Amino acid sequence: MGKTFWGSDKPHQALEEKEKTEEELWVQYRKKRDPQIRETFIKQYAPLVKYVAGKVAMGMPHNVEFDDLVGFGVFGLLDAIDKFDPEKNVKFKTYAVTRIRGAIFDELRSIDWVPRSVRQKTREVEDAIGSLEAQLGRTATDREIARSLGMDEEEYLKTMQRISSTSVLSLSDVWFSGDENDKVSIGDSIESPSSLNPDIIVEKEEIRRVIVNAINDLPEKEKKILVLYYYEDLTLKEIGRVLEVTESRVSQLHTKAILHLRSKLTNIRKGIV
Numbered sequence: 001m002g003k004t005f006w007g008s009d010k011p012h013q014a015l016e017e018k019e020k021t022e023e024e025l026w027v028q029y030r031k032k033r034d035p036q037i038r039e040t041f042i043k044q045y046a047p048l049v050k051y052v053a054g055k056v057a058m059g060m061p062h063n064v065e066f067d068d069l070v071g072f073g074v075f076g077l078l079d080a081i082d083k084f085d086p087e088k089n090v091k092f093k094t095y096a097v098t099r100i101r102g103a104i105f106d107e108l109r110s111i112d113w114v115p116r117s118v119r120q121k122t123r124e125v126e127d128a129i130g131s132l133e134a135q136l137g138r139t140a141t142d143r144e145i146a147r148s149l150g151m152d153e154e155e156y157l158k159t160m161q162r163i164s165s166t167s168v169l170s171l172s173d174v175w176f177s178g179d180e181n182d183k184v185s186i187g188d189s190i191e192s193p194s195s196l197n198p199d200i201i202v203e204k205e206e207i208r209r210v211i212v213n214a215i216n217d218l219p220e221k222e223k224k225i226l227v228l229y230y231y232e233d234l235t236l237k238e239i240g241r242v243l244e245v246t247e248s249r250v251s252q253l254h255t256k257a258i259l260h261l262r263s264k265l266t267n268i269r270k271g272i273v
Helices: 011-019 022-032 035-057 066-083 092-110 116-136 142-148 153-166 205-216 220-231 236-243 247-270
Strands: 174-176 183-185
Touching (some): 035 066, 035 092, 066 092, 116 142, 116 153, 116 247, 142 153, 153 247, 205 220, 205 247, 220 236, 220 247, 236 247
Antiparallel strands (some): 174 183
């Protein structure tokens, strides 16, 4: 029998690997890049891809197939296995979820399924937020953003609802530090509420500090949603129950948080603030 993607053609070797701890396997894989160990990890963590795809699918339109999301996510799992460093004191599951989700969103953006009108409106809102917050030196309110867009507040909230229900906004946006192989994503910088402290971040400290500070500047509810979604790994429905708001409201607040963050970080990059 030939070797399969999810399995092994060497059962005795697989048995030996099971007898080792996962930590030992990661150390061995980092040193030797043994394809058999890689297959072991793929098989072990394959269910994680379906789990993340299921979470993403909850906020997607009906024309996005679950199986497609799973296929996109597999690339994220493979990337996570190849790049994971066990010495960073981060659980692989936590690291892999970020990579899988990022791979799904990257692929969705690449196939460009979002309506042009929604993309244009998203850019308009993001630009308005960036300009306002550069002037104000703080997070802009809904009323201020609506006024800058020539809308009343109700129309603005409807616009945000449309963006949140049809667009692909996530924290997989990347800030580069040094070369292409040395990068930090916004999502990677979200820590638990007790550790949202830039002083504890060692690698790529300055960029992480900027991102963490930007997250801390968000309104409390938006910040909490980001932590619950990206760190605690709750679904939008579960977050809604925690915050006692509807799932659609959580989706809207998530979108607002992403737009505020991206605008603020873009301004920092440009040296505006």
